[in-house]
Amino acid sequence: MRHIGFVGLGIMGSPMAGHLVTAGYDVTGYDVAPAGVDRLVAAGGKAAGSVAEAVADADVVVTMLPDHPQVERVVLGDGGVLAHARPRTLLVDMSTIRPETSVAIAEAAATRDVRVLDAPVSGGEAGAKQAALSIMVGGHAADFAAARPLFDVLGRTVVHVGGHGAGQVVKAANQLVVAGIYALVSEAIVLLDASGVDAEAGLNVLGGGLAASRILDLKRASMLAREFTPGFRIDLHHKDMGIVLDAARRANVALPVSGLVAQLVAAARAQGHGGQDHSALLTVLESVSGR
Structure with a gap:
């Protein structure tokens, strides 16, 4: 669980990805805005030119995106996560989206043997920068346990709240x-x-x-x-x-x-x-x- 593909390097995602690099993870990031990718590279991460490149060798894929249309496109699209992730990859969507979208993504991922957690956060930019986020996680307990070390890098309050969609x-x-x-x-x-x-x-x-x-x-x-x-x-x-x-x-x-x-x-x-x-x-x- 050392190789992380991180998609979405904006106000929240950029410092989060940086903390993972500092904690010793191998982080490859992608964002439609080059500035976020540049910040990750400056912090010691790697740049990807596409979602496919970011997730191809990842053990864990983290998405941090504005809303459900972007998450659906990045995860379900032809060039997206499910099309290129290896079997048993763990997808951790930390975006804030509709609960029913999280459930639908988990169902689609199951057909590709990809595990999914919905893990939205609270704390804003300050919490992201200080690694002090509250993280509310929906999905299977075993997948939560596998992802817990990553969550502990990013937040102070980390709670498994139920099944798929419960985090949202x-x-x-x-x-x-x-x-x-x-x-x-x-x-x-x-x-x-x-x-x-x-x-x-x-x-x-x-x-x-x-x-x-x-x-x-x-x-x-x-x-x-x-x-x-x-x-x-x-x-x-x-x-x-x-x-x-x-x-x-x-x-x-x-x-x-x-x-x-x-x-x-x-x-x-x-x-x-x-x-x-x-x-x-x-x-x-x-x-x-x-x-």
């Missing part, structure tokens, strides 16, 4: 909680500002009580400064909230708060903030109040 369901739950907290922190800032209260002092108090959260710890200073340099873009969170609502329909449950938060995320995107960090929900809540 847990990631959907993660994303609805994250977006909801951003919305509430944003409303707290609006309330504090409008009431003439020092918002920084107020959030410092919140961060030390029952309202404490990782978002308050990591993002309150940048939110108060209205600095929304992306660690995780609104565009991607908009996609994720669509996954949340679709999963709720499939599970036949009502998630009314998630529906409202999804609309706030959609509003941020419609207002031109799609390329900004998801903490830019603050701009939406300020505009609602005319501030």
Whole structure:
């Protein structure tokens, strides 16, 4: 399990692949953007000119891609992973996609004797750079055990949550909680500002009580400064909230708060903030109040 093909060397994938190189793995990477491949080579990895080249000699293939269309193309396409991976290769898809897509990929892979895990992550760019990601894994327990050493290089919280697609369901739950907290922190800032209260002092108090959260710890200073340099873009969170609502329909449950938060995320995107960090929900809540 020393040879890794890594497809998707963007904001998240690039530092993740670099950590695997540092840990002693032989990593061959491919991305449609040359910059990501160049970073991998500079870190000591190898460049591939195609998906096929990246996976041909791999024991493990890791994909880290924006959405299900890219994953389907890379995995199921004529020049993709399943067409070129060796039997018993382990495919670890760390993208955030629809649970039903993860299940379909696992079913297709089984016909090629390729093992599959869905292993989406939480922690954003900072978590990827610090090797501090939370990793929620769906698939067979034996395959999870085989991949565990790789996961331990990339993250601090690694949990096998169930069968194929389960990792994506847990990631959907993660994303609805994250977006909801951003919305509430944003409303707290609006309330504090409008009431003439020092918002920084107020959030410092919140961060030390029952309202404490990782978002308050990591993002309150940048939110108060209205600095929304992306660690995780609104565009991607908009996609994720669509996954949340679709999963709720499939599970036949009502998630009314998630529906409202999804609309706030959609509003941020419609207002031109799609390329900004998801903490830019603050701009939406300020505009609602005319501030």
